[in-house]
Amino acid sequence: MISTAAAAAHPNIAFIKYWGNQDDALRIPANGSISMNLDGLETRTTVQFDTSLEGDRLILNGEPVQGDALARVSATLDRIRQLADLQTSALVRSENSFPTGTGIASSASAFAALTLAGATALDLCLSERELSQLARTGSGSASRSIPGGFVEWQAGTDHESSFATSIAGPEHWDLVDYIVLVSGQHKVVGSTQGHQLAGTSPLQAARVADADRRLELCRKALLERDFPVLAEIVEQDSNLMHSVMMTSRPPLYYWEPGTMEIINAVREWREHGLQVCFTIDAGPNVHVLCPGSDAEAVKRRLTSLANIKSILKCTPGGPAWLLEPEISGV
Amino acid sequence: MISTAAAAAHPNIAFIKYWGNQDDALRIPANGSISMNLDGLETRTTVQFDTSLEGDRLILNGEPVQGDALARVSATLDRIRQLADLQTSALVRSENSFPTGTGIASSASAFAALTLAGATALDLCLSERELSQLARTGSGSASRSIPGGFVEWQAGTDHESSFATSIAGPEHWDLVDYIVLVSGQHKVVGSTQGHQLAGTSPLQAARVADADRRLELCRKALLERDFPVLAEIVEQDSNLMHSVMMTSRPPLYYWEPGTMEIINAVREWREHGLQVCFTIDAGPNVHVLCPGSDAEAVKRRLTSLANIKSILKCTPGGPAWLLEPEISGV
Numbered sequence: 001m002i003s004t005a006a007a008a009a010h011p012n013i014a015f016i017k018y019w020g021n022q023d024d025a026l027r028i029p030a031n032g033s034i035s036m037n038l039d040g041l042e043t044r045t046t047v048q049f050d051t052s053l054e055g056d057r058l059i060l061n062g063e064p065v066q067g068d069a070l071a072r073v074s075a076t077l078d079r080i081r082q083l084a085d086l087q088t089s090a091l092v093r094s095e096n097s098f099p100t101g102t103g104i105a106s107s108a109s110a111f112a113a114l115t116l117a118g119a120t121a122l123d124l125c126l127s128e129r130e131l132s133q134l135a136r137t138g139s140g141s142a143s144r145s146i147p148g149g150f151v152e153w154q155a156g157t158d159h160e161s162s163f164a165t166s167i168a169g170p171e172h173w174d175l176v177d178y179i180v181l182v183s184g185q186h187k188v189v190g191s192t193q194g195h196q197l198a199g200t201s202p203l204q205a206a207r208v209a210d211a212d213r214r215l216e217l218c219r220k221a222l223l224e225r226d227f228p229v230l231a232e233i234v235e236q237d238s239n240l241m242h243s244v245m246m247t248s249r250p251p252l253y254y255w256e257p258g259t260m261e262i263i264n265a266v267r268e269w270r271e272h273g274l275q276v277c278f279t280i281d282a283g284p285n286v287h288v289l290c291p292g293s294d295a296e297a298v299k300r301r302l303t304s305l306a307n308i309k310s311i312l313k314c315t316p317g318g319p320a321w322l323l324e325p326e327i328s329g330v
Numbered sequence: 331m332i333s334t335a336a337a338a339a340h341p342n343i344a345f346i347k348y349w350g351n352q353d354d355a356l357r358i359p360a361n362g363s364i365s366m367n368l369d370g371l372e373t374r375t376t377v378q379f380d381t382s383l384e385g386d387r388l389i390l391n392g393e394p395v396q397g398d399a400l401a402r403v404s405a406t407l408d409r410i411r412q413l414a415d416l417q418t419s420a421l422v423r424s425e426n427s428f429p430t431g432t433g434i435a436s437s438a439s440a441f442a443a444l445t446l447a448g449a450t451a452l453d454l455c456l457s458e459r460e461l462s463q464l465a466r467t468g469s470g471s472a473s474r475s476i477p478g479g480f481v482e483w484q485a486g487t488d489h490e491s492s493f494a495t496s497i498a499g500p501e502h503w504d505l506v507d508y509i510v511l512v513s514g515q516h517k518v519v520g521s522t523q524g525h526q527l528a529g530t531s532p533l534q535a536a537r538v539a540d541a542d543r544r545l546e547l548c549r550k551a552l553l554e555r556d557f558p559v560l561a562e563i564v565e566q567d568s569n570l571m572h573s574v575m576m577t578s579r580p581p582l583y584y585w586e587p588g589t590m591e592i593i594n595a596v597r598e599w600r601e602h603g604l605q606v607c608f609t610i611d612a613g614p615n616v617h618v619l620c621p622g623s624d625a626e627a628v629k630r631r632l633t634s635l636a637n638i639k640s641i642l643k644c645t646p647g648g649p650a651w652l653l654e655p656e657i658s659g660v
Contacts, residue, residue, distance in 0.1 A: 203573060206536035236577055243533060243573030247566055253594065257587035257637065264583065307587065 001088070005120035006046040006325035009112035009145045010037040010317035011104060013177050013279065013287045015234045016218050017241040018140050018153065020198025020208070027140040028162045030198065031211035032155040034218050035144045037317030038177060039170065043109035045094040046325050047077075047117040053089035060094050076114055076138040084122040098312070104179060105191065105281060111138030112145035112320045120322060131320070132163040140195070148319030150222050152215070170316035173225045174292035179312040180302060182258030182284050189252050191282045197248040207240045214240075227291055231270065231277035234289065238279040245282075256284040258307030269301055331418065335450035336376040336655035339442035339475045340367040340647035341434060343507050343617045345564045345609065346548050347571040348470050348483065350528025350538070357470040358492045360528065361541035362485040364548050365474045367647030368507060369500065373439035375424040376655050377407075377447040383419035390424050406444055406468040414452040428642070434509060435521065435611060441468030442475035442650045450652060461650070462493040470525070478649030480552050482545070500646035503555050504622035509642040510632055511615050512588030519582050521612045527578040534578075537570045544570075557621055561600065561607035564619065568609040575612075586614040588637030599631055 012035035020030040056074045058065045077090055092114065096106050115135040119126050126134070128147055136143035137159075144151045147166040150173070156162030189197075198204045214237050221230035245252040259280065266278045266288060276290040276298050290298045295313075302311055342365040350360040386404045388395045407420055422444065426436050445465040449456050456464070458477055466473035467489075474481045477496040480503070486492030519527075528534045544567050551560035575582040589610065596608045596618060606620040606628050620628045625643075632641055 202540035202570065203533045203536050206533050210532035232579075236579070236581065239573070239576040239581065240532065243569070243577060246569040247573060249562075249566075251566065251569065253597065255590050256594070257591045260585050260590040261587045264586065267583065 001051045003121045004048040004325045005117045006323040007113045007116035008042045008044045009109040009320035011109040012037045012144045019241045030208045033153045038314040039317030040314040041098045043113045045113035045117045047121045048091045049088045057091045080118040107139035108141040108145045111142035116320045176295040177314040178288040180286045181309040183309045200249040201244040201247040204244045227275045259284045262286040331381045333451045334378040334655045335447045336653040337443045337446035338374045339439045339650035341439040342367045342474045349571045360538045363483045368644040369647030370644040372427045373443045375443035377451045378421045379418040387421045410448040437469035438471040438475045441472035446650045506625040507644040508618040511639040513639045530579040531574040531577040534574045557605045589614045592616040
C-alpha cells in the first residue's frame with residue numbers, strides 16, 4: 001500500500017513574538033503571537049506512506065537526513081498516524097525555495113507543509129484548526145503557517161485550545177517584508193533550545209504578563225492598516241524578546257554589528273518620514289517592514305548600508321496548500 | 331568676603347546599574363547599585379563664594395556656561411548654602427581630565443567634586459555620608475564618586491537613607507577598565523531624561539524586583555575577587571538596563587555596530603579562557619573589564635577590532651579629595 005500527498009506552506013514573520021512555552025513537549029506557548037505569512041518563500045513537502053518501508057525516511061533538499069531532524073518529523077507523523085489508526089512508515093521529501101544557511105528559519109513552513117501533506121495522504125479530513133494544532137506540536141510557529149495572510153496564534157492552555165486563525169487575508173494590506181541578511185554571522189542557538197531558556201530570564205514573566213496589551217495593539221493596527229502604531233508595537237515586541245534572550249542564563253545573543261546598523265538606520269529613516277520598521281527573529285537578520293508605497297524608497301536605502309549580504313522581498317502569503325504529488329520510487 | 335576650596339573626584343563605572351528613580355527630584359533610585367571609581371580620569375573643581383557676585387557663574391573647561399548646566403550647579407550650591415545658612419553666589423570652575431564628547435559621562439565626578447569643594451569652601455564639616463547624599467541630588471551616580479574604591483549605593487527611601495559607602499578600597503583588586511570608544515556615534519538622550527522614561531518599560535519593575543539578587547552576587551564576587559561570577563552578573567545587569575531602555579516609550583537605543591562587535595568579541599574571548607567581561611552605560615562605548623593579569627592580552631585583542639576609535643585604561647580609584655585652590659579673579 002502506498003498513499004501519497006504533497007503540500008506547501010510559507011514561513012511567517014512574527015509581529016508579536018513567540019518565546020517560551022507553558023508546556024515544552026506540546027509547545028503550548030507562554031503568550032499568544034501574531035504573524036504574516038511570507039509569499040515568495042515556501043517549503044514543498046511530499047509524504048508517501050509505504051507499507052514496504054521499515055521506518056520513516058527524510059530527504060531534505062535532496063539529501064537524506066537522520067538524527068534529531070528525522071526524529072522530529074517522525075513525532076509529527078506519529079500524531080497523524082495515531083489519528084488514522086495506522087502504523088505505516090513514510091518517506092518524506094521536503095524542499096525549501098530559499099537556500100538553507102541564509103538564516104531564514106524553515107521549521108514553520110516545514111512542519112505546516114508536513115502536517116497538511118501527511119494528513120491528506122492518510123485521507124484525514126482535518127479542519128484548519130486541527131491542522132494548526134498538529135503543526136504546532138512539530139514547531140510552535142508552524143501553527144501560524146497553516147492559516148492565510150495575517151494570523152493570530154491563541155496561546156491557549158492545552159492542545160485543544162492552542163491554535164492559530166487568520167485575522168485578515170493576504171490581500172488586506174500590501175505590507176512588504178525585506179529580509180536583510182547581514183554579514184559576519186556566528187552560530188546561533190536553535191529556537192527549540194532557546195524557548196527552554198526563556199524562563200531563566202528575570203524579564204520573561206513581565207514580557208508575558210504584558211502580551212495581551214501588545215496583541216491587542218497589533219491586531220487593531222493590522223485591521224486598521226495603521227502603520228505608525230504597528231511600527232511602534234512591532235519594534236517594542238521584538239526588543240522585549242531579545243531582552244529576555246540576552247538576560248537568560250546562559251544569555252542568547254543574536255545581534256551582529258550589521259543588525260545594529262540596520263536597527264539604527266531604520267529608526268532614523270522613520271524619523272525622517274519613511275514608513276518603515278524592523279523586527280528580528282532568533283538570528284542576526286533583520287526583517288524590515290513597510291507598506292508597498294514606501295517599498296522602493298526603503299529598498300534603495302537598504303542597499304546603501306555597509307554590513308548587508310543580500311535582501312529578499314516578501315509580501316503577505318496565503319495559507320498552506322495542497323500540491324499535485326509527484327509519485328516516485330525511493 | 332571670598333571663600334574658596336577646590337576638590338577632585340573620579341567618575342565611576344557601575345557593575346550593577348542605576349536606572350530609574352523612586353523620586354526624580356531627589357534622585358532616590360529605584361534600586362541600589364555598585365560601582366568602581368576610575369583612576370586615570372578626574373574632574374577638578376574650584377568653588378569660590380564671593381559676595382561681590384550677583385549670581386552663580388560656571389566655567390566649564392575654560393568656557394562660561396549658562397542655561398540648564400548652570401541651573402543644575404546652582405541647585406547643588408543652594409543645598410550647600412542652606413546648610414551654611416548663607417546666600418552668597420559662587421564662581422565655579424571645573425575641568426575634566428578627559429575630553430568632552432568622548433562619551434564618558436562627567437556628571438558623577440563633576441557633582442562629587444562640586445559638593446566636596448562647595449562644602450569645604452563654606453567650612454561645613456560634613457561626613458562622607460552627608461557628602462554622598464548631597465552629591466546624589468546633583469547627579470545620582472555622583473553619590474558613588476564620593477567614597478573610594480569599590481562602592482555600593484544603597485537605594486534607601488528618602489534623602490537621609492540614600493547614600494553610598496565603600497565596600498573595598500582601590501587596592502583590594504587590580505581590576506582594569508578599558509573604556510573603548512566606538513566610532514559612528516549618534517546623539518543620545520541624556521541620562522536625567524532617560525531615568526524618567528524607565529517606568530514606561532514593561533520590564534523596569536521586574537528589573538528592580540530582581541536587583542537585590544544581583545547586588546548580593548556582585549558584592550560577594552567583588553569581596554572574593556571571583557572574576558567568573560562578576561563577569562556573568564555584570565553583563566546580565568548591563569543587558570537588563572539596556573533591555574529597559576530599548577523597551578521604554580519612546581525607546582532609547584545606545585548601541586552602535588561597534589558596540590555589538592565588542593560585546594560579541596568579549597564573549598568569544600572569554601569562551602576561549604580569557605578573564606574579561608563588558609558593561610555599557612547610557613552611550614555606545616563599552617567598558618571592558620579584566621583582572622590586571624589579563625590586561626595586556628585583552629588590550630592586544632581590543633586593538634584588532636574594526637570599529638573602535640580609541641581605548642582609555644582605568645584602574646580602581648580613590649575617594650573624592652581636596653586640592654589646593656588656585657585663587658584667581660573672575
